[in-house]
Amino acid sequence: MRTLVITDVQHDFMPGGALGVPHASEIIPVINGLILQFDHIVATMDWHPPHHVSFAKTHGKTAGDVIKVGGINQILWPVHCVQGTHGANFATGLQQKRIEAVFHKGTDPNVDSYSAFFDNARHRSTGLDEYLRKHKLSDLWFVGVATDYCILYSAIDALQLEYKVTVIKSACRAINLHPGDEQKAFDKMQAKGASIHE
Numbered sequence: 001m002r003t004l005v006i007t008d009v010q011h012d013f014m015p016g017g018a019l020g021v022p023h024a025s026e027i028i029p030v031i032n033g034l035i036l037q038f039d040h041i042v043a044t045m046d047w048h049p050p051h052h053v054s055f056a057k058t059h060g061k062t063a064g065d066v067i068k069v070g071g072i073n074q075i076l077w078p079v080h081c082v083q084g085t086h087g088a089n090f091a092t093g094l095q096q097k098r099i100e101a102v103f104h105k106g107t108d109p110n111v112d113s114y115s116a117f118f119d120n121a122r123h124r125s126t127g128l129d130e131y132l133r134k135h136k137l138s139d140l141w142f143v144g145v146a147t148d149y150c151i152l153y154s155a156i157d158a159l160q161l162e163y164k165v166t167v168i169k170s171a172c173r174a175i176n177l178h179p180g181d182e183q184k185a186f187d188k189m190q191a192k193g194a195s196i197h198e
Helices: 024-035 126-136 146-160 181-192
Strands: 001-006 040-046 066-069 070-075 101-105 139-145 164-173 195-198
Touching: 001 024, 001 146, 024 139, 024 164, 040 126, 040 146, 101 126, 139 146, 146 164, 146 181, 164 181, 181 195
Parallel strands: 001 040, 001 139, 040 101, 139 164, 164 195
Antiparallel strands: 066 070
């Protein structure tokens, strides 16, 4: 049984949002079409407290700056996906009726969380792994944003947890903070054992 993992399709990641991913709104109809083809659907949401460690504003710095937090390089982002705000809600148009479970990430104010499974320090699980194992779901197909961060880290963690992983290229979009980041992410996921589906 195949499981579609819809990753962070939220208002703040849509063009014009607080951390808009270029062309991200284009994937919503693609994902809606895919939802009809899968046995199970789960979703993740960035769900940050107001003064999250990943926010440039928290440190009085500029978005794009990199600082060390607990020995980990932390890219600083604009304030985004704050718990309970409009920006943290699922993006307009996303079909939500068949989503069986939603997993929140980035909830710890002191640790960022790109992966759908763990925070970046691997201190805390989102509960996704436990849910999938409970329901005996092992064939995961990832869609959403951003290819070069949350999709990348989620796919790598899923592979390490011994899931079968496919990433649907047409239903993902990248930030491309640096030119070529998107392709590097696809190459890295493929090298680790993920299938890339056009």
